[in-house]
Amino acid sequence: MAKAPVLTPQAEDFPRWYQDLINKAELADNGPVRGTMVIRPYGYGLWERMQQEMDARIKKAGAQNAYFPMFIPQSYLTKEAEHVEGFAPELAVVTHGGGKELEEPVVVRPTSETIINEYFSKWVQSHRDLPLLINQWANVVRWELRPRVFLRTTEFLWQEGHTAHATYEDARAYASRIHTDVYGDFMTNVLGIDVVLGRKTAKERFAGAINTLTLEGMMGDGKALQMGTSHELGQNFAKAFNTTYQLQGAEREHVWQTSWGVSTRMVGGLIMSHGDDNGLRVPPRLAAVQAVVLAIKGEDAVLAKVREIGAQLEAAGVRVVVDDRTDTPFGRRAVDWELKGVPLRIEVGPRDLEAGTAMLVRRIAGGKEPVSVDSLAAIVPGILEEDQAQLLRESRERREARTVDVKTLDEAAEAATTGWGRISWADLGPEGEAKLAEQGVSVRCLIAEDGSVPAADDQPGNLALVARAY
Numbered sequence: 492m493a494k495a496p497v498l499t500p501q502a503e504d505f506p507r508w509y510q511d512l513i514n515k516a517e518l519a520d521n522g523p524v525r526g527t528m529v530i531r532p533y534g535y536g537l538w539e540r541m542q543q544e545m546d547a548r549i550k551k552a553g554a555q556n557a558y559f560p561m562f563i564p565q566s567y568l569t570k571e572a573e574h575v576e577g578f579a580p581e582l583a584v585v586t587h588g589g590g591k592e593l594e595e596p597v598v599v600r601p602t603s604e605t606i607i608n609e610y611f612s613k614w615v616q617s618h619r620d621l622p623l624l625i626n627q628w629a630n631v632v633r634w635e636l637r638p639r640v641f642l643r644t645t646e647f648l649w650q651e652g653h654t655a656h657a658t659y660e661d662a663r664a665y666a667s668r669i670h671t672d673v674y675g676d677f678m679t680n681v682l683g684i685d686v687v688l689g690r691k692t693a694k695e696r697f698a699g700a701i702n703t704l705t706l707e708g709m710m711g712d713g714k715a716l717q718m719g720t721s722h723e724l725g726q727n728f729a730k731a732f733n734t735t736y737q738l739q740g741a742e743r744e745h746v747w748q749t750s751w752g753v754s755t756r757m758v759g760g761l762i763m764s765h766g767d768d769n770g771l772r773v774p775p776r777l778a779a780v781q782a783v784v785l786a787i788k789g790e791d792a793v794l795a796k797v798r799e800i801g802a803q804l805e806a807a808g809v810r811v812v813v814d815d816r817t818d819t820p821f822g823r824r825a826v827d828w829e830l831k832g833v834p835l836r837i838e839v840g841p842r843d844l845e846a847g848t849a850m851l852v853r854r855i856a857g858g859k860e861p862v863s864v865d866s867l868a869a870i871v872p873g874i875l876e877e878d879q880a881q882l883l884r885e886s887r888e889r890r891e892a893r894t895v896d897v898k899t900l901d902e903a904a905e906a907a908t909t910g911w912g913r914i915s916w917a918d919l920g921p922e923g924e925a926k927l928a929e930q931g932v933s934v935r936c937l938i939a940e941d942g943s944v945p946a947a948d949d950q951p952g953n954l955a956l957v958a959r960a961y
Contacts, residue, residue, distance in 0.1 A: 497826065500768050505712040510640070512762060516771050516830045519640050526638035526645030530755070533831055536779040537758055538648065542628065544681050544777070545650060545753065548673040552665075554624040554652055559606050561629070562597040567605035570731040574604065577698020581633035583645075599632040604699065604724070604750055607653045608732040615746060617737045618657055622665070623746075626652040631754075641759030642716070642961050649754035655734060655746040662747035663702075663723055669751045670704040670721040670944070678718055682757065683774040683882035684708045684764045685890050686718055687956060688944055689936025694924060697750075701725035704944060707935045707956065709890040710763035713910040715935045715958040718760050721751035759961070765882055771832030772855050774882050775875035780833050781810045782871060784849075785824060787840030789817030797839050800849065800867060804837075807868040809875070829854060834878050835871065839864075855881055894956070900926055903957045907932040916953040924955075932957055 497515060499507040513519050518534030521527070530538065546556070565584065568574065583599040586592060600606075607625065615623060628650050635645045652669065656662040670688060678686045691703035700722040708718045729735070729745040737743050765772040775781050782804055786797045794815050801813035812833075814824055821838075828836055836852040843849050849867065852859040855878035862870065893910025897903045900923055906912030907927075916937055919927075924934050939945045940952045 496768065497830065498768060498770065501711060501766075508766075508768070509759075509763060512766055512770055512830070513640055516832070518758070518762075518771075521640065522646075524645065526635045526643075528640050528644050528646075530648075534758060537761065537773070537777070538755055540777050540779050541677075541682075541757055542650075544677055545673070546628075548677055549626050549650070549652065549669075552624075552668055552673055553622075554626040554654070556627060557625050558627050558629065559600075559603050559610070561600040561632075563600055563603075563606045565596045565598050567609060568598055570605065571699050571728055573727070574699035578602070578633075581635070583632045583634055600629065601631055601633050602750075602752075603627065603629070603651055603653065604728055605732075608728045608734055608748075611653075611655050611746070612732045612734040615655055615734055615736050618739075621655060621657045621736055621746065622661060623655040624652075624665075625654065626650055639759070639961070641755055641762070644755075647755045649752050651752040652750060654749045655729070656748070657736065657744075657746070659725070659747045662725075662749050666702075666704060666721045666723045666749040666751065667944070669749070670706070674706050674719045674721065674751075674753060678706055678708070678757075679883065681774065681776045682761060682764075683776075683879060683886060684718070684760060685883060685887035687890070687936065687938065687942075689938045689956065690945055690948070691720070691936060692921070692924060692934050692955070693948060694921065695934065697722045699724060699727050700750075701727070705936050707958075708760050708764060709886070709893065709911065709958075710760070710961070711766065711889070712763070713893050713958075715911065715933075715956075715960040716756070716760045716763065717935070717960070718757060719751075719753035722749060724748040724750055763961075764886055766832070770830035772882065773832040773834060775834045775855075775879045778832075778834055779810060780812045780831075781875055782835040782837060783812045783814050783828050783833050784837045784839065785814045785821065785828070786817055787821050787838055787843075789815075790841060792844055793839055793841060796844055796864070797837075800837060800839065800864060803868045804871060807872060809868075809871055825852075834875055837867065853878065903927060904930050904932050907957055907959050911935070911956050911958040913954050913956055916948075916955045917951070919955050919957075927957060931959055933960055935960060 498511045501508045520529045585597045686706040686708045696703040702723040704721040706718045726745040735743040784797045784801045804811040838850040848861040851862045897912040897914050903912040935956045937953045
């Protein structure tokens with residue numbers, strides 16, 4: 492009898508494969524309250540690496556980290572009508588505390604535009620206080636009706652940036668900078684996902700924004716995942732909270748604002764973009780563990796050698812773990828590291844020791860070969876970069892192969908069964924967008940004919956990318 496696969500094959504049941512991988516690779520578990528999740532150490536390690544890479548880029552863009560309360564007075568949300576309408580179905584509201592009914596209900600943070608603007612209105616007095624660039628790493632709660640671990644959970648982790656500027660042009664430029672230099676650079680060059688940068692349609696904009704910029708990734712099953720967004724808020728929140736600054740004279744002007752965020756949804760995107768039937772494949776630049784050195788046997792000489800190799804790789808700048816748990820069968824440990832997607836395994840046993848070699852197993856490129864132990868520290872960094880490039884190349888090739896140009900709504904809906912459709916926005920328009928939505932197909936973003944981000948929704952030549960989405 493054939494041995495049952497560790498994971499449900501992707502081709503057989505992609506959603507089941509996704510859930511199997513999360514469980515078997517020990518990434519996360521379901522929380523006790525419907526829609527919540529417990530992120531396990533290995534999964535949290537991926538998020539920590541994402542945080543580190545993102546935080547560095549955010550700070551390079553000039554923003555500083557701060558923290559605001561998770562409890563928001565309900566009255567704050569009602570100040571911006573479109574914002575409260577957009578979030579009303581997802582709100583978690585606290586009505587009792589300390590054994591008593593609260594005088595005013597408080598909302599558990601779904602996003603922080605309102606509470607941050609309450610303080611921006613205090614902190615901004617003159618043009619010298621601008622631009623004000625703030626970011627926070629936090630958790631948020633949005634009551635989710637159809638939860639999926641990492642992709643849609645009632646509580647999730649994220650960063651949210653909020654900025655205030657003196658002019659529309661400055662705010663618009665900063666939202667674009669975050670979109671490209673922070674999010675686009677990170678997702679392409681660290682996550683290895685060939686995201687499409689575009690502009691949301693009016694229907695898909697963030698509640699309260701005048702423009703939303705998005706990054707859309709194609710997953711392994713051809714569906715789209717919104718990986719991050721950057722919003723131009725105009726003066727909507729500034730007017731609601733009276734956030735103004737003094738000009739050179741006595742005149743005061745409302746600030747122009749942005750907000751932007753990415754979340755633990757990126758972990759789900761990482762899984763569905765790069766995972767295969769053997770488990771996760773983690774891009775080397777992201778991986779908390781880039782290489783694991785495994786002792787096949789518990790002999791003293793073998794254990795000494797794997798520890799020596801681990802130290803040499805660490806000195807070469809490789810993030811490495813030495814697995815000398817020889818009380819656990821080697822095969823089980825090898826499968827576990829394969830499931831977790833560690834880019835390289837370096838296996839050492841008595842025979843390898845005699846030959847002065849180690850078995851180098853590549854998770855991303857596949858295959859294994861004996862290599863000289865003395866050469867490992869020199870060759871491993873280059874191999875990791877090769878594998879990083881391969882993941883991005885595979886992501887791009889998949890997106891290009893499964894994106895087709897279409898001319899009608901029927902063709903667009905058909906394209907969305909296996910990938911993405913690309914249709915002229917002039918042919919589709921808001922009416923066509925609404926009809927596709929009835930079939931479970933959404934306009935993910937608008938792009939210009941040359942693939943760049945268009946300046947406006949109604950710009951001639953805009954193309955709409957349509958897909959089924961997570």
